[in-house]
Structures are given as C-alpha cells and as structure tokens.
Amino acid sequence: MDIVLRASVMFALLYLLIRLMGKRELAQMTPFEIVVLVVMGDLIQQGVTHNDFSLTGAALAIGTFAFWGFCLSWAAHRWPALKDILEGRPRLLVADGRLLHENFRRDRLTEDEIYSEMRLAGIARLEDVAWAILEPQGKISFVKRTPDEDSSRQESGGPAR
Template sequence: MDIVLRATLMFFILYVLLRVLGKRELSQMTPFELVTLIVLGDLIQQGVTHNDFSLTGAVLAITTFAFWGLAMSWGSYVSPRLEKLFEGEPRVIIRHGELLRDNLRRDRLTRAEVESEMRLAGIARIAEVDWAILETNGKISFIGRSAGDDSAQRDDDGPV
C-alpha cells in the first residue's frame, strides 16, 4: 500500500510540475531538457519504490500511474470543467494582426518565437494573421487574413 500512496503523490507532483513548465516548453525541448526529463523518471522511480526492487513493487507503481492517467483522461472526457482544469485552454496570441502581449506573457512566449512559428507556417508578417492560437499541446495554429478582410464583418468575441 505504501508504494500506491507514494506513486499517487508522485503522479500529482509530476502533473503539477509539467503544468508549471507550460505548453511551449514541452513542445520545444532541447536535447539537454529531454535527458533531464528521462533522469527525472529515474528519480521518480526511486522515490516511489524506495528500496523495493521487486516485480510486484514495479507493477504496483506502474499500475498506479496508469490508473491516475486513465482517471484524468476519463474525467476530461465526461466533464468540460475537468477538461479545462486538466488540459488547459487554447489561448489567442494574435487577433486581427495584433500581437496580444498579455497572453504571450502568460505562456512565457516571445515575439521571436511566434515569428519563428509563422515562418515555418509560410507566413511573413504578423499583419497577415487574423488569428494565432496557442493550442493546449503547445503548437500554434494560424488563420490567415483573407484579401477582403478589412471590409468584412469580424467576430470580436474570439474564435469559435
């Protein structure tokens, strides 16, 4: 039972840690950060199983992590509130060609990072973007402006 309790505690500590890291950090990891995350896995294993190197202890720890992962996934599926809590929400970072600096600051994104993603998407200038949305998986979705966009009616409440 001790392993199950420690695995549960470590699961939620790891969950909070990954949420604090932010969306962009996880999607653009450097090789060093990847190695650090792998080492973190070993440290978690040591903290969960302590000195129990038995197959039973490993199975209990893995099963506990899998259970909580499945429980959170199921909770996200059945409850929009839990989905918002567990998964986060997409955030608009460009609206009608204007960079929303407060939203960038919340996710610790720089203008240079956004411009880099724009170039990868084949977009030359921020003015060409109607909407840019930082998705919950850390990717940025761009919706370009159409040729007659200046005279078109706009939805100022945000994307649907």
C-alpha cells in the same frame, strides 16, 4: 501497497509541476528543459519504487500512473467544467496581425518563438495572420487572413496589414 501510495503522490506532484511549466511542445523546449525532464523521470522512479527493483514493483508503479492518467482523462470527458482545469484552455497570441504580449507571459513565450512557428506554418508576415492560438497541448495554430479581409480593409480606408 506502499508503491501504489508513493506512485499516486508522485503522479499528483508531477501533474502539478507539468501544469506549472506551461504549454510548451517538446520541440519548443530548450535542451536544459529536456534534461530536467529526463532527470525528473529518474528521480521519480527512485521515489516511487525506493529499493524495490522487482517486476511486480515496476508493474504496480506503471499501473498506478496509468490508472490516474485514465481517471483524469475520464473526469475531463465526463465533466466539461473540469476540462479547462485539467487540460488548460487555448490562449490567443495574435489577433488581426497584432501580437498580444500580455498572453505570452503565462507560458513564457517570446516574439521570436511566434515568428519561428509562423515561418514553419508558411506565413511570412505577421500582418497575414488573422489569429494565432496556443492550444492546450502546446502547439500554435495559425489562421491566415483571407484575401477578402485584406481588400475590405483597403476599400474602407484602413491601413493594409
């Protein structure tokens, strides 16, 4: 029972730490951040199982983590109001070809990361982006501007982006 209690506490602590780290995909993490996550895994194992290296102890710890993961997933599905708290909300990073710098800070994103993700999505210019959204899972979704939007801007006398 001691392992289940320690695993529950470590799950809660790990969940909070991951939420505080922000929405970053594994591909966007620095090598140091990846090493920190690996070391955290080892430290968590030591804190949860202590000196119990038995198969039963490992199964209890893994089962407890899976149980709490399932509970949070079920709660987010059952009560939509909790979903934003537990999983996060999408955040707008680019609107109408303009970077929204104030939205970068919380997730510690840089302009270079946005430009890199744009190139990976096959978009050459920021002006070609209608929307860029940081999804709760850490992926950046891009919506390209349509040719109709570009021609209507030029016809209305607005600057072509």
